[in-house]
Amino acid sequence: MTTPVAIRQAVGDDAEGVAAVRRAVYTYKVMSPEATRHLITVSRPEERFLALIAESEGVVVAWGSAGLNVWTSEQGQSTTSIYVHPDHRKQGIGSVLADRLHQHLTEVGAVRTRAFVHPDGLEFARNRGYDGTRQMHYAGLDLGTLPDQPPTPDGIELVTMDELDPRQAYAADSIASLDEPGDSPLDAIGYDDWLADVWNAPGLDKSLSVAAVAGDEVVCFTAVETADDRAWSGMTGTIPAYRGRGLAKLVKSVALRRCAAAGITSAYTSNDDENGPMLAINNWLGYRRVQTELCLLRPLGG
Known part of the structure; x- marks a missing residue:
């Protein structure tokens, strides 16, 4: 019955x-x-x-x-x-x-x-x-097997997101999101809404999320969300003027090491089929596909 x-x-x-x-x-x-x-x-x-x-x-x-x-x-x-x-x-x-x-x-x-x-x-x-x-595509990673961390380029400082002013993070996120693969452009992200939906969301762990800063500008970042012993890459983005320098690979590598040190054992991420550069980075980090939606x-x- x-x-x-x-x-x-x-x-x-x-x-x-x-x-x-x-x-x-x-x-x-x-x-x-x-x-x-x-x-x-x-x-x-x-x-x-x-x-x-x-x-x-x-x-x-x-x-x-x-x-x-x-x-x-x-x-x-x-x-x-x-x-x-x-x-x-x-x-x-x-x-x-x-x-x-x-x-x-x-x-x-x-x-x-x-x-x-x-x-x-x-x-x-x-x-x-x-x-x-x-x-x-969705992929998972055992945090016990990470490749060597890439070097940090001259003029770049690595910080965790809890060291940032939220407006610095918002500026980078809103710029990097403009060319995210999708059916509709993400071109109307207001600061107050972003603050409530992203920055102040309880899933975002700012102490594990990492940004690359040049001067006072966030030029690349990766946002980490956590639940128990698992981590999720919510968004990784680089502003156009700093692409092609390996910064996304660097910030994700640093963030994953921070996750491992915090006791997180597995990490997951997703990639649109059209986002070849990010797929290549995640393959290098050791992510292996677990599902395609x-x-x-x-x-x-x-």
């Missing part, structure tokens, strides 16, 4: 359960319960963010969320995320979540939504109007 499943809006106290489901589905993604609570409870009105959970006998078994992308100048862009615990699939939970989220996005003016899916979820997504665009798009409204 199938156990009844209830779907409702997520609240902060669901964070532990959501994080557990996420880890069961995505062993290669890192998000602590604290970061999950932040995701559920901190959003701006213009995002029109909706987070849903499915629960069975009081236990969270699935997650669904959707909201407008407010970091792009392209109007009506949105994102959708759905994942169901492996023990509760094939019960229609994902379908119900998808229908409710798509309806919500249409009501708030979204014209297109993006989702990442496992290869085994491709049929489910295609049956709901999604079509393929790109691949996202498909980035899909679905039109809305009309």
